Structures are given as C-alpha cells and as structure tokens.
Amino acid sequence: MSSKYEKMWDQLGMDIPAHDGLLKALGNFYGDIYLSQEGRLKGAEYLDFVLSEVHGLRIQELVEAKERGSKVIGTFCVFVPEEIIWAANGICVGLCAGAEIGQEEAERVLPRSTCALIKSFMGFKLARICPFFESCDLVVGETTCDGKKKAFEILDEHTPVYVMEIPQMKEGRDRELWREEMVRFMKCVQGLTGLTISAKKLSEAIRMINDRRRVLLRLNRLRKAVPTPISGRDALLVNQISFYDDPPRFIQKIGELCDELEARVDKGEGVVPEGTPRLMVSGCPMAVPNWKLPFVIESSGAVMVGEESCIGTRNTRDLVREDGRTVEEMLDHLVDRYMKIDCACFTPNNERLEHVVQMARDLEVDGVIHYALQFCHPYGIESFRLERTLKEAGIPVLKIETDYSNEDAEILKNRVEAFVEMIR
Amino acid sequence: MSSKYEKMWDQLGMDIPAHDGLLKALGNFYGDIYLSQEGRLKGAEYLDFVLSEVHGLRIQELVEAKERGSKVIGTFCVFVPEEIIWAANGICVGLCAGAEIGQEEAERVLPRSTCALIKSFMGFKLARICPFFESCDLVVGETTCDGKKKAFEILDEHTPVYVMEIPQMKEGRDRELWREEMVRFMKCVQGLTGLTISAKKLSEAIRMINDRRRVLLRLNRLRKAVPTPISGRDALLVNQISFYDDPPRFIQKIGELCDELEARVDKGEGVVPEGTPRLMVSGCPMAVPNWKLPFVIESSGAVMVGEESCIGTRNTRDLVREDGRTVEEMLDHLVDRYMKIDCACFTPNNERLEHVVQMARDLEVDGVIHYALQFCHPYGIESFRLERTLKEAGIPVLKIETDYSNEDAEILKNRVEAFVEMIR
Numbered sequence: 035m036s037s038k039y040e041k042m043w044d045q046l047g048m049d050i051p052a053h054d055g056l057l058k059a060l061g062n063f064y065g066d067i068y069l070s071q072e073g074r075l076k077g078a079e080y081l082d083f084v085l086s087e088v089h090g091l092r093i094q095e096l097v098e099a100k101e102r103g104s105k106v107i108g109t110f111c112v113f114v115p116e117e118i119i120w121a122a123n124g125i126c127v128g129l130c131a132g133a134e135i136g137q138e139e140a141e142r143v144l145p146r147s148t149c150a151l152i153k154s155f156m157g158f159k160l161a162r163i164c165p166f167f168e169s170c171d172l173v174v175g176e177t178t179c180d181g182k183k184k185a186f187e188i189l190d191e192h193t194p195v196y197v198m199e200i201p202q203m204k205e206g207r208d209r210e211l212w213r214e215e216m217v218r219f220m221k222c223v224q225g226l227t228g229l230t231i232s233a234k235k236l237s238e239a240i241r242m243i244n245d246r247r248r249v250l251l252r253l254n255r256l257r258k259a260v261p262t263p264i265s266g267r268d269a270l271l272v273n274q275i276s277f278y279d280d281p282p283r284f285i286q287k288i289g290e291l292c293d294e295l296e297a298r299v300d301k302g303e304g305v306v307p308e309g310t311p312r313l314m315v316s317g318c319p320m321a322v323p324n325w326k327l328p329f330v331i332e333s334s335g336a337v338m339v340g341e342e343s344c345i346g347t348r349n350t351r352d353l354v355r356e357d358g359r360t361v362e363e364m365l366d367h368l369v370d371r372y373m374k375i376d377c378a379c380f381t382p383n384n385e386r387l388e389h390v391v392q393m394a395r396d397l398e399v400d401g402v403i404h405y406a407l408q409f410c411h412p413y414g415i416e417s418f419r420l421e422r423t424l425k426e427a428g429i430p431v432l433k434i435e436t437d438y439s440n441e442d443a444e445i446l447k448n449r450v451e452a453f454v455e456m457i458r
Numbered sequence: 459m460s461s462k463y464e465k466m467w468d469q470l471g472m473d474i475p476a477h478d479g480l481l482k483a484l485g486n487f488y489g490d491i492y493l494s495q496e497g498r499l500k501g502a503e504y505l506d507f508v509l510s511e512v513h514g515l516r517i518q519e520l521v522e523a524k525e526r527g528s529k530v531i532g533t534f535c536v537f538v539p540e541e542i543i544w545a546a547n548g549i550c551v552g553l554c555a556g557a558e559i560g561q562e563e564a565e566r567v568l569p570r571s572t573c574a575l576i577k578s579f580m581g582f583k584l585a586r587i588c589p590f591f592e593s594c595d596l597v598v599g600e601t602t603c604d605g606k607k608k609a610f611e612i613l614d615e616h617t618p619v620y621v622m623e624i625p626q627m628k629e630g631r632d633r634e635l636w637r638e639e640m641v642r643f644m645k646c647v648q649g650l651t652g653l654t655i656s657a658k659k660l661s662e663a664i665r666m667i668n669d670r671r672r673v674l675l676r677l678n679r680l681r682k683a684v685p686t687p688i689s690g691r692d693a694l695l696v697n698q699i700s701f702y703d704d705p706p707r708f709i710q711k712i713g714e715l716c717d718e719l720e721a722r723v724d725k726g727e728g729v730v731p732e733g734t735p736r737l738m739v740s741g742c743p744m745a746v747p748n749w750k751l752p753f754v755i756e757s758s759g760a761v762m763v764g765e766e767s768c769i770g771t772r773n774t775r776d777l778v779r780e781d782g783r784t785v786e787e788m789l790d791h792l793v794d795r796y797m798k799i800d801c802a803c804f805t806p807n808n809e810r811l812e813h814v815v816q817m818a819r820d821l822e823v824d825g826v827i828h829y830a831l832q833f834c835h836p837y838g839i840e841s842f843r844l845e846r847t848l849k850e851a852g853i854p855v856l857k858i859e860t861d862y863s864n865e866d867a868e869i870l871k872n873r874v875e876a877f878v879e880m881i882r
Contacts, residue, residue, distance in 0.1 A: 145830075145838040145859065147571065177626045180604045183805045184839035197805060199627050202601045207638045208623070214631045381607050381621060406569075409833065414569040415608035435569065 039090045046168035067329045077291030093165040108170040112349040120239035122227040128277030132321030134438040136161030149407040150437040152181045178379040240354045249288045250350040256295045261304020263295040266338020267328045273345045274322045306337045314340035317405040317413045334451045340397045378412035387423040400457045401430040408437045463514045470592035491753045501715025517589040532594040536773040544663035546651040552701030556745030558862040560585030573831040574861040576605045602803040664778045673712045674774040680719045685728020687719040690762020691752045697769045698746045730761045738764035741829040741837045758875045764821045802836035811847040824881045825854040832861045
C-alpha cells in the first residue's frame, strides 16, 4: 500500500523508508501466523482487511475526520474512559506498542531494563514510524505502572501528553480521586475539541462502547464451545483491532463473524480437533503485532481459548450502566465501571485471582499460561500469588516472562510443548 | 556479641547460624571500609558503637520497651509519618534492606528482575536474619513503587503489613487522599498501641523528629566546608543510623560530633587534602550496609560531600511546622511536610531536578554520580531528565546502575576513577 498512502505519511512527518520496512516485515509475519491457518472464517476477511489497511485507510479516515474538525486522541491503557472522547466528537485510538521498533532510539532515553511495551511506544514515536502517533492531537497516559508514569514525562517532550492519575487502592478516597480525574479529563477533552459534552452525546458514547464490549463478550462466549470455533490468534486479533477501528464498523463486522461462529458451533464444528488441549493466557497485554506467544501455543498442539488481559477480558468484562440521565450521573456510572478493572496496579488485587480461576473453569481450560513482559513489576510479582491460587484450584500453570524479540522463540516453544504434553 | 545476645535472638525466632555469618561478614566489611580510615573523628566512636550493637543492644532496648507495653513498628520509606508512631508511644525503626541476604528465598517469591533493596528485605524476612523484622509488631509499607507495592502483598503472608497509599501527583485531590491516609494510619497506630494520640504527645514527637532532622541538616552544612571535615562514608552512616537508633541519644551524639566537626572547620582542617574532587551522589537510598559506591568513590581519589537520597537530604530537607495547637492542625502540618518529598514516584517531579542542581552548587561539587538500583524504574527513568538538567547547568554527571553484589566492583571502580580523572 506504500505508493497509495505515501504522500499522506509524508505529510504526517513519518520516516517513510523505515515505515516501509515495518510494513514489509509485518506483512510477512501476518502471512506466516494468520493467512497460513487452515479452514479460516469468512469473517476473517475483515480482520485481514483492517490489518492490511491499519496504517492506510484507517489513517486516511482519521486525517479526513481531523479536516472536518474532529480531534484524535491516542491511548495506551483501558483505564482511559474513551466514552468521554467519543462524546466530544473525538476519536480514540490505541497507539502502537507491540513491536520491537526504534529500540536504539528508545534506549537512548530509557534504561535497558524497561519493559518491551514501553520501549516500543517510545521507539515508535522517536523513530516516527507509527501513523497513529503522528495523527494524534493528544496522547493520554496514566500512572498504572512506574515505567509508563515516568516514560510519559519523556514522551511529553516529543508529543503533547496528558496524564491521568490512577488510584492504587479501591477505597472511598480512591474513588473520589478517580471521580475528580474523570472530570478533569472531561474538561481537557472539551477544551481540545471545543465541544461541551451533552447528556445525549455521552449516553450515545456509553452505548456504543458498551456495544463494542458486548460483541466481544459474545465472541468470548462462543469460544467456550468444545471444540472451539475460532483460533486464539484470530480472537486476539479481534480484540487488538477493537482499539483501532471505527467502532460501528467493528461492531457490525464482528457481529457477522459471531453469526458465522454460532453456525459452526451449532454444527459442532471447531477450528481444532476435539481433545485439543485448551489453554488460556493471563497477564500483560499483547498489542499488535505481538503474536509471538499465541503462535507458539497454537503451533504446539494446543488452542488458546481466552485472554485474561487488557487486550482481552479485562477490557470487556464490565459494562457501564446505561440508565444515567445527566452527565453527572453518567460520570458516576463511568467511575463505577472503571474502578472494577482488576489491573495489577492495585493493591491488593485479589479479585483478579478470583476472576482468573473463574474464567479458567468457565472456559474449561486444561491449563493457564501466565504471560509477563520482562521487567513488568506489577504482573511479574503478582504472578507468584496467581500461580499459587491456580495450583490450589487444581489448574496447571506455566509462567512465561519474555519480551518482543525472537531470540527466545525456541526456548518458549520447548517450554510450551512440554507444558502441553504434561496436561494432555 | 554472639554469645551475649544469642538467647534473645533465639527467642525472636531468628536463624542464629545464618545471622552469625552475616555479623561476621558485616564486621569485616565495616573494618575494611570504616575502621581503616585515617584521622577518624572522636565522635565516630558512637557510630562504631551503634553499628557493633545494631543487632544487640538496640534490639535489647526494643525487647525491653515491648515488655513495658510499647510497640515496635518497622518501615522502609521516609513517607511513613513516624511522628504519629512516636506520639503513640511506639518505636519506629527502619528495616534491614541493604545487603544481599536470603536471595535464594527471595527469588522463590519475586522475579529475578526485582531491585536489590526489595529482594533484600524479602530475603531478610524469609531467612529470619533481621532482628528488627523479628521484633516488629507491625510493618508499614507504602505504594511508592510497583516493586514494593506488590512485594508487600507477599510479605504480608509472613508478617503483618499495613500499606499506606502514596499519591502520584501533588494536586489538591492528592493532598486530600494523603490527609485521609494520615488519619487512617493514626487510627491503626492507636489501635495497635491502645493509646489515643494527644496534641501534647504529637507536638513532642514533631519536635523530636525535627530535632533529628536539624542535627542532620547541621551535619550537611558542615560538609560544605572546603576541605570537607568528614568522609562521605561516615556521613552516610550517620544518616543510616538515624533510622535505627533511639532519637534523643542520636541527636545528642551527632550534636557532639558536629561540635567536633565545627572545630575542625574553624581550624581549616579537612578529612582530605584541599583540591580533592568533591562529588555528590543522587538517586536511590543506600540502606545499611550498602557502602559499595561510597567506598569506591572515596578509594578513587574523590570525596563524597552530599547524598541526595532518602537516606540523605530527601529525609532531612523539610521540617514540620511546630506551632500546631490541635491534633488536626498538626496533621495538616504533617501533610504539608510529607507532600514536599521529591520522590521519583511523583509525576512530574521537576522540583527534584531543581533541588539536585541547587545542592550541587551549594556543596560546590565537581560532579554528581547518579545512583540507581538496577530495575528501579522511578529513579532509573528519571535519571534521563536529571542527567540532562545537570549537563545544562554545566555539572558533570556519571550514571551508575548497580545492585548489592560485588561482581561489578572492578567495573564501577574503573568508571568512577575515569570520571574523577575527567573532572579533576
């Protein structure tokens, strides 16, 4: 798609040769991991289309929306209440953070012992390779972890960054702080877009984002079938795309994909033979194109049927109440919903341990792979208690700590294969 | 001191053979690093005494105080408002976290990529080697970094841990949260000791801890002299001891030591020849017996004249107002004072950058060594902006990232020597 969009990318100030290199690598990677799958769904055409146009058509849509006066706001975290962005005629997009890009540039400003996700977004920005970044009027960071909290101070020197303070406990005082942060954020967004958020617009945004969560919840429910009707890779990609694509289009297309899956399930058809070990992954988010572990899992004779992560159930589990009548009421409902997020940034975070066990049982998994990015303290340390909780519940666990490089691909494969062999 | 206190240590449930090993190593280490210094101060006898009795006489004092009904509360962070502890007839002690101890035990519950300080306190507890830990009625943790925040969840399974929530910004809402945390902590301490904190007791505690800060401030001022009258190692040890020893005794003894230093300064006498490069260290705290870097610095032809750290100026810079009349007023003053702490846990934390430059100028240093524990994200990442700020101010900087092992001692020495050579 290079030629078609080159002018746009150039106008965005991107490094075109480096970006071409990324697109080529991404295309090959996608071919190997996705297009090579057998018996793929018709609905996967949408996934292929979105991914092939993720830096093209979607960016063009953003540019056009900006020309019509809209503002693009980039985020890295499911804590950012995107309903507020959409209600102010803004567009919310997840920013690139899933590839080993611009590492040299990133390590000039960050310690080497920073997690791959943080190095990635810094690298994407410093190397000017992410068209989402370059289209953003504002980047919204948060204080969910030390690494991001402090890296945003540096990122702010290269693009305007607004930081939301996330509480670290879930007591009354934390709720109050988060409520204030929500209002502060609303004012910021209104200031940027020049629009005052009305109850009607906020209500519509709440419904739209709930609808997106609902269709993802439907997808998750369908994956419970034995045999499961969709590969874990494809399901992860659906979740990943939900952060980028136009919500109404996404909701419609994934609804159609779910219809197709439902028909499969009704016929008892699956994407893998019955008896294939079912695994779920729990832990750190996997941003596009971080498909390393899912590919390893599904090349090791197992199938991935659930993702307990921010790009997974942590982002879809809870809906916002839809009966709010005033902006104030709706803000309360947003606060309620977002305070339910069971991120490892909270202490204690026992509800996550309960959620993971419940999810493992619901999905009838044979084991859980805990996935932590190297140097991620919140999930890395929490994995100790999670592993013990799962073992006490009789659920086998494998703990993986890795980054975005391919250097440990063989070791990972050996470990996952041994785990699958053990639980088979 | 083994024989004399063995019964007490045994009653505390400690691992005596392992503890004997630590004391022996510590004794040798102290001999090499401290006792070998030439022209040492008379006042240093107090330091030698406290250190030789740190696990003996001081623990006996704690045990005796407990027998009289007092409670011992252990902390790891200068954010814990110890005035509240003392006002309730409690005893506040800093817990062991400066040696590579019980690492195997610690790494069974924590990722390897956890900072040395956190691994150390976990190791001390799991291996039952710290008599302070074993004397504690309560350990108070805080949410200053992801590593500690999540490690306290695990530590809580081995000893009762109470966690204070530290805000991440310094806005009105953060102040409110911290004020509520202060009250919650006061209730907790009162519940533990069974005493209600009176205005009189709180006022006395505020004065006592201010006095301790004042004597440390006096020490810092004396170190400005050229040539400086005390080695950096000794000055660091004074700061370290301030967390352990009985405050009135400490205040008196360090006052005497300062008198001695003042006489030296008046005579123009120093601990090093005039012209010796003056360095200050900035960054992570150095808990006893973490003397690796100071020893390297002072064996490389330089002298350390200041420590911008929690075991240094971050803990002594600001006093609490002493004119509060009611408990509520004093709590407000405590909130004011503690919210001034320029810990890297805050975002942004520009005041720290200003403080470091100011301190470097006040102390007339020839350079700053930024010290970050490996895997410490807050100080590790903040060092990027700090380094740049110092360079812009024309102050040479050397960035060191290390842990508690001695494996990199040679590399450190080479780097520090090259730096000293460069700034000489």
